[in-house]
Amino acid sequence: MQPDSILTTHPVSATRRQFVRSVIYGGLAFYGLPAFARASKPPLGHVVIVGAGFAGLTAAKYLRAWSMGNLKVTIIEPNPQFISCPQSNLVLGGSRTLDQLSFAYDLSRKQHGLHWIQDSVTSVDLVNKQVQLARGNLSYDRLILAPGVDFNYSKIPGMSAPVADIPHAWKAGKQTLQLRQQLESMPDGGVFVMTIPTGAYRCPPGPYERACQVAHYFKQHKPRSKVIILDANADITSKKGLFLQSFNGAYQGIIEYHNNSEILRLDAASKTIKTDFETVKADVLNVIPPQLAGKVAQVAGLNNVDGRWCEVDFVTYASSLQADVHIIGDSISAGLPKSAHMATSQAKVCAAAIIDLQTGNAPNPLPVFANTCYSFVDNQQAMHVANVYRYDPAKKSMVSAEGGGVSAKASVQEGEYAQAWAENIWADTLT
Template identity: 55%
Template structure:
C-alpha cells in the first residue's frame, strides 16, 4: 500500500520500463555507499522478460565489483526458484560474483517502509540502501478499460491464429498483454512473432480469405552477465488445433552451456536485427 504514494514511487523504483526510472536507478546505485545493500524484489511470474531480474542482478554485481566491491545484493524472489536460465545465472553468481549475492526464494512482499528503507515480507523485514521493487504485472489500462482482460484480472485471452481477443471481436492483442500459451515467455521476441501472425491474419480477414492455420514461431533471448558476456535460450512453438493454442515443439530450441564473449557478440547482433525488424 505504501508504494501507491508518489513520494514512495520516486524513492523506491521499479525501473522495469527503460527511460527515466532506469536512469534514476543508476543514479541511486552510483550514490550508494561502498558497503551498502541493493535490494531487488521480483514479483510472482508471469511478468515481462522472465530472465530480466536475474540479468539485472548480474549487471549490478558487475558494477559493484568494479566500483563498490564491499557492497552486496539481496534478491527477494516471490517465486519458489529462479524462473529462467537458472543454471547459467548460478554459474555467474557462484563464480565471478561469488559472495556478493544473497538469493532468497518465496519472499513475497506485503508492504514497504519508505522512510526506513525497509521491505516488509510475510515473516520478516529487510532493510537496504537502495530498494528496487518490481510490482506484479497485468495487461495495460487500455486493455482493462476495453474489457479485454479475461484471466485472473490480469491477462487477455486471444485466438492464437489471429491474435483477436476472445472477449471483444475485432480487437487484436499482442505480446505481454496476452494470456500466454504453455511455456511461452513474455518476451520481446515473442511479441515480434505475435505481430507477424496478427498482421497476416488481419490481411486475410480483410480480404475474406482463410487465415494461416499452422503457424510456427520462435523465441530467442540473450542475457548479459556483464558488459560483454552473454548466454541465450531459444524455443519453438507451433499451433495445436486440438488444444487451440501454441505449444512448444519438443527437441527444438536450446540453451547455452555457459556465458561467453562470443555469445555477447551474437546477442548484440540479435538485438540490432530485431530492433530493425520491429521498428522499421
C-alpha cells in the same frame, strides 16, 4: 499570397507548392497504390494500433508491407520516441547508455506510410468501433492493442502507489537513469535490494540479468556492496542453471538469492522490507511491481484472465471477447515468455491473419514462430534460451517444439550474438 498548407508558414511560389505536393504524393505512392486507394477508402480497411513498442510497430510495418499498402494503418502512441527495454539492464551495469537504446519513430513512419497520432486512448467503443482520444474519436475496421504491461501497486503491502525514490525501471526510460544514479551515489558497503513479483511479468530472466549487471558494477567500483534478490517465486523462473553459475561463481559474496520471499510489509521511508523469513533494509530499493495487461486493454474490458491478462486466439490474436479487436505482445495470456522477440513474432502472425480476414481468406490455421532471448551476465558475456513454438489446435495454445533449450554457459561469443540480436530486431522493428 497566402500559404496554402500547414507545411510552411512562409509565402510560397506556385512552383514551390507544386514541388511540395509532388513530394507528398510521391511519398504516398511509395507502395505503388492506385490513386483511388489514397483518395478515398482504403481497399482493405483501416487498422488502428494502440502502442508503438516491439509488438505494435512490427504489426504496423508488416500490415503495410504484406497488404502492399492496401490497408490504412494508424498508430496511437503517447511517447515521442522508442526506448528499448532489451539491454536497458546494461545501463545499470555501466556498459550501455540510454542514448544507445533510444530511437526516433520517423523512419518507420515514413518508410511504411503510417498515420501517427501522439496521444493516449481514453476509452474504446467496441460497438461503434471507435477509440476515443483527448482530441476526438477515431473509427477502425480492426483494432490492435499492443500496450505492454501496466503495474499493480495495490498488491504491494505498504506501497499502494508509486514512490518517487523507489523506481521499478521495468520500462526503459527515466527510471533506468534514476536507478543508475542511485547506484552511483550509494556508498561502498551498501545494499541493493530488488523484489520480483509472482505470476507472469515482462521478461522472465530480466530480474536475474539485472542482479548480475548491478553485481558487475559493484565488483568493479564498490566491491564491499551487496545485491539481495527477494523473489516471491519458489525458484529462479528462467535460465536457472545459467544464472546460478554466475550467482555462485563470479558474483559469489555479492549476490544473495532469497526465494519464496513475498513482501509482507514495505516501509518506503526507511526502505525496509519484511518477508516470512527476515527484515531487509536497502540503501537502494528496486521494486518490480506485479503486472497486468496495459491500461487500454483494461479500459476496453478485455483483460478476462484473472482480471490481469487478455485471452486471445493464437491463429488471429483476436480477443476471445471481441473478434475485431486483436491483442499482441505482453498483454496476452499465453503461457509464453513476455519477450521482445515473442512480441514481434505474434505481431507478424496477427498482421498476416488480419490481411487474410480482410481479403476474405482463411488465416493460416497452424502458425509457427521462433523466440530467442539473450541475457548478459556482465559487460561482455551473454547466454540464450531459444525455442520454436507451434500452434496446437487441440490445446488451443502455442506449444514449445522439441529441441529448444539454453546455452551450456555464458560466453563472449554469445555476447556478440546478443548484440547482433539487438541490432537486427531494432532494424526489423524500426526501419
